[in-house]
Amino acid sequence: MLKEFQEFISKGNVMDLAVGVIIGASFGTIVKSLVDDVIMPIVGAIFGGLDFNNYFLGLSSAVNAATLDAAKGQGAVLAYGSFITAVLNFLILAFIIFLMVKAVNNLRKRLEREKPAAPAAPPPADVALLTEIRDLLARK
Numbered sequence: 327m328l329k330e331f332q333e334f335i336s337k338g339n340v341m342d343l344a345v346g347v348i349i350g351a352s353f354g355t356i357v358k359s360l361v362d363d364v365i366m367p368i369v370g371a372i373f374g375g376l377d378f379n380n381y382f383l384g385l386s387s388a389v390n391a392a393t394l395d396a397a398k399g400q401g402a403v404l405a406y407g408s409f410i411t412a413v414l415n416f417l418i419l420a421f422i423i424f425l426m427v428k429a430v431n432n433l434r435k436r437l438e439r440e441k442p443a444a445p446a447a448p449p450p451a452d453v454a455l456l457t458e459i460r461d462l463l464a465r466k
Contacts, residue, residue, distance in 0.1 A: 357419045381407025
């Protein structure tokens with residue numbers, strides 16, 4: 327069983343997947359920071375101080391705070407503003423990945439077009455011999 331696991335884990339696809347997951351996770355934190363620290367403040371400034379993170383709905387009558395953190399201390403809340411921010415994070419991440427995949431596909435197409443044609447393989451020995459015989463007979 328240990329040997330099978332070693333064979334499984336040493337396959338290239340598993341290692342590629344692991345690298346992709348690690349890079350994806352770190353890329354996700356970059357996008358989260360982009361949304362939280364760059365995009366949302368600009369959206370907030372355009373729409374007059376709009377901050378999605380503090381949009382919530384108190385699920386009990388005891389919740390009457392103005393901020394999400396304070397409201398969570400008072401009781402159960404439905405933090406739909408945080409969900410909106412997460413959806414924006416996802417959409418931005420998906421769009422950036424789409425642009426990256428599109429760029430890589432365009433690069434592959436361009437490299438494929440620029441690739442020189444492979445030289446023709448020499449004909450098999452029997453075909454070469456028959457061609458020689460044909461040429462000799464044609465000269466006579």
